[in-house]
Amino acid sequence: MAFQWFPGHMHKTRKEIAQVIAKIDVVVEMLDARLPCSSSNPLVDQLRGDTPVIKVLNKADLADAGRTRKWLKFLAADDVHTMSMRLADKGELRQLVALIRQLAPHRISAERPVRVMIMGIPNVGKSTLINSFLGRRVAKVGNEPAVTKQQQRFVTQDGIAIFDTPGILWPKIEDEDASYRLAASGAIRDTVVEYELVALYALDFLLRDYPQLIAQRYKADELPANASDALELVGRKRGCLRSGGVVDRNKAAELLIGELRSGQLGRISFETVGEWQQKRARAERERMAAEAEQDNYSAAAENTPSAPGEHHES
Structure with missing residues (x-):
């Protein structure tokens, strides 16, 4: 999404x-x-x-x-x-x-x-x-x-x-990672953001790239197995609970995003040069493949015999 x-x-x-x-x-x-x-x-x-x-x-x-x-x-x-x-x-x-x-x-x-x-x-x-x-x-x-x-x-x-100049985004953000990172950083107004989806994306990234920050900030003796469990951890550690001890996941997500944006989790960079180089190379390969497919289609169309009685102007 x-x-x-x-x-x-x-x-x-x-x-x-x-x-x-x-x-x-x-x-x-x-x-x-x-x-x-x-x-x-x-x-x-x-x-x-x-x-x-x-x-x-x-x-x-x-x-x-x-x-x-x-x-x-x-x-x-x-x-x-x-x-x-x-x-x-x-x-x-x-x-x-x-x-x-x-x-x-x-x-x-x-x-x-x-x-x-x-x-x-x-x-x-x-x-x-x-x-x-x-x-x-x-x-x-x-x-x-x-x-x-x-x-x-x-x-x-x-x-x-x-x-x-006022801040401008581009009309269509095609890279899904970019849209989630922009939402997590606060570049997209929160009224169009689903906190839990953004928090789960951020936690998945943090568990992969900065697991020690999750452990330190939320005093976890053992790292959660996945982003959903990590959100439960944040909710329990921060008291985001409903009646019956059920974690209020939206409240926990909002709290996590706030701490992420303010730097309370630590110094974090969402993306690396290597990742973007790989994405750029993949996009170039896809572009070249699409052009080759179009060229093959055009060549096949030119070589297709005309149907009987069909007239082409010279």
């Missing part, structure tokens, strides 16, 4: 970005360091064209540091610059400002503001970054998606003109 959430303002934002992107000097794409590929909107690269981009892996303090280092190296390319960031770290903010200036020397030499567009999915820290740039709270911030509903423009004391 894949979760989808593409409200009307996201479509409007996409059109507005396309109208102004030619005037932008640098794009800063905010990603969630815990799920860099799942939180990377394919529309960003389509919309920015040749505009230089800095991919910022935000919330790095919540992510697995070893995996983050590998992601930074993997995402870097000739026209793509990367850095990890904790928005409370002023030193990292200065590094970002310096990199922005480096990518727009023509604006600096002309003593004109560098025009920067902040882009990314909902609830990844765009507004918090802008407030950090300005040193005061001007952009709305909230621990839920879709707080910003329209484009905003601000100018910093450093001479940077910042265009803030």
Whole structure:
């Protein structure tokens, strides 16, 4: 099951970005360091064209540091610059400002503001970054998606003109893993999320990749056999019980997701570079197979003899 959430303002934002992107000097794409590929909107690269981009892996303090280092190296390319960031770290903010200036020397030499567009999915820290740039709270911030509903423009004391955009997802999230990870991280509004399904997905992943964190957080002497048993464990350890001692699984799921998002479970990265390389290779094989099948079908159709009496114009 894949979760989808593409409200009307996201479509409007996409059109507005396309109208102004030619005037932008640098794009800063905010990603969630815990799920860099799942939180990377394919529309960003389509919309920015040749505009230089800095991919910022935000919330790095919540992510697995070893995996983050590998992601930074993997995402870097000739026209793509990367850095990890904790928005409370002023030193990292200065590094970002310096990199922005480096990518727009023509604006600096002309003593004109560098025009920067902040882009990314909902609830990844765009507004918090802008407030950090300005040193005061001007952009709305909230621990839920879709707080910003329209484009905003601000100018910093450093001479940077910042265009803030509402968070946009893409109309159809085809990768099921990505949709569950986006839901678990809070990028998809909770009203379209079934807590228990997301919690079971997260627990299955945690038991496989970070079993020690489950054991530590919920004081389990023995690890549960599966995600369903793990949810029962969370419910009992946290007192999510109904009459008769039955675990309230929805309440336990909501509690687990809250602790996961806040980092109370520990530093976690939902995906690895190796996994996405395998997925990309598999998708390429499937694409090539589909093209070959279409070519074979077309060739067979061309070689099929015409029926008696059938006339073809030359």
